[in-house]
Amino acid sequence: MGLLSDKTVVIFGIANKRSIAWGIAQVAAREGARLVLGYQNERMGKAVEKLVEDFPQKPLLVECDVTNDELIAECFAKIKAECDGVDGLVHSIATAKREELGGHFRDTSWEGYALAQQVSAYSLISLSRGALPLMQGRDASVICMSYYGAERVVEGYNVMGVAKAALEANTRYLANDLGPEGVRVNAISAGPIKTVSAMGVSGFKDILDTVAERAPLRRNISQEDVGNTALFLLSDLGRAITGQTIYVDSGYSILGT
Numbered sequence: 001m002g003l004l005s006d007k008t009v010v011i012f013g014i015a016n017k018r019s020i021a022w023g024i025a026q027v028a029a030r031e032g033a034r035l036v037l038g039y040q041n042e043r044m045g046k047a048v049e050k051l052v053e054d055f056p057q058k059p060l061l062v063e064c065d066v067t068n069d070e071l072i073a074e075c076f077a078k079i080k081a082e083c084d085g086v087d088g089l090v091h092s093i094a095t096a097k098r099e100e101l102g103g104h105f106r107d108t109s110w111e112g113y114a115l116a117q118q119v120s121a122y123s124l125i126s127l128s129r130g131a132l133p134l135m136q137g138r139d140a141s142v143i144c145m146s147y148y149g150a151e152r153v154v155e156g157y158n159v160m161g162v163a164k165a166a167l168e169a170n171t172r173y174l175a176n177d178l179g180p181e182g183v184r185v186n187a188i189s190a191g192p193i194k195t196v197s198a199m200g201v202s203g204f205k206d207i208l209d210t211v212a213e214r215a216p217l218r219r220n221i222s223q224e225d226v227g228n229t230a231l232f233l234l235s236d237l238g239r240a241i242t243g244q245t246i247y248v249d250s251g252y253s254i255l256g257t
């Protein structure tokens, strides 16, 4: 029996094998979850299909661009038609204009600011709302992915740092709102991992090197490290935890000077 046997977990945010969401999907599959994987567009759908080729239990794949409310509604209608309910929802989604992940923060455009907020922070609210009728009364768990740049200035992270601050606040407000419905909501603040999104942040290589040199554990983290913490939060082991941001960062966030 795995820790997620008999649970249905919906995961958004797999683009390729480097995605953090893929690390979570592999751990959830290992622990017996029935998986639903949401992908952004047709191209990513093909990539996800290939990744899960060897899974013994075929995941349900659903297309969902989170900027489109109709697609979100369609996506949960499809999930409702195929599954009894939803026990876990993983939000591992972010985007920003590449040119705004570097340079002066003061040059952030309204369009770029709004895009980062809509995709990286607001969508936690819209996806949770879409999933709620399927999660009610099931001890369900919602998790999202944040980063240290939400609370401290990380050179180059800019508009995404502000979006992550909103995401962490959304986590607390949603936890309070959804708690009485039997749904807990938590964020994982992950250390840097080399993914397509992360490589868009200027100076990302220096961020990786700094963690390896200075973090208490003197190493960078892996997708599996995040997957294992996600597993704990998705499983019944995390039943009494909600509204929290949990750090999976080799301890980097405790450092002062």
Ligand SMILES: NC(=O)c1ccc[n+]([C@@H]2O[C@H](COP(=O)([O-])OP(=O)(O)OC[C@H]3O[C@@H](n4cnc5c(N)ncnc54)[C@H](O)[C@@H]3O)[C@@H](O)[C@H]2O)c1
Pocket: 012, 013, 014, 015, 016, 018, 019, 020, 021, 039, 040, 044, 064, 065, 066, 067, 091, 092, 093, 094, 095, 119, 145, 146, 147, 189, 190, 191, 192, 193, 194, 195, 196, 197, 198
């Ligand atoms: N890689 C890191 O260093 C790091 C550290 C901390 C937190 N995070 C966070 O982890 C999450 C996953 O990022 P990742 O590093 O795995 O990168 P990634 O590029 O593999 O994943 C980002 C995902 O966001 C999805 N996405 C973007 N716009 C979308 C839209 N409109 N609709 C639906 N999906 C959309 C993409 O399709 C992609 O699957 C993000 O929230 C990211 O900010 C990453």
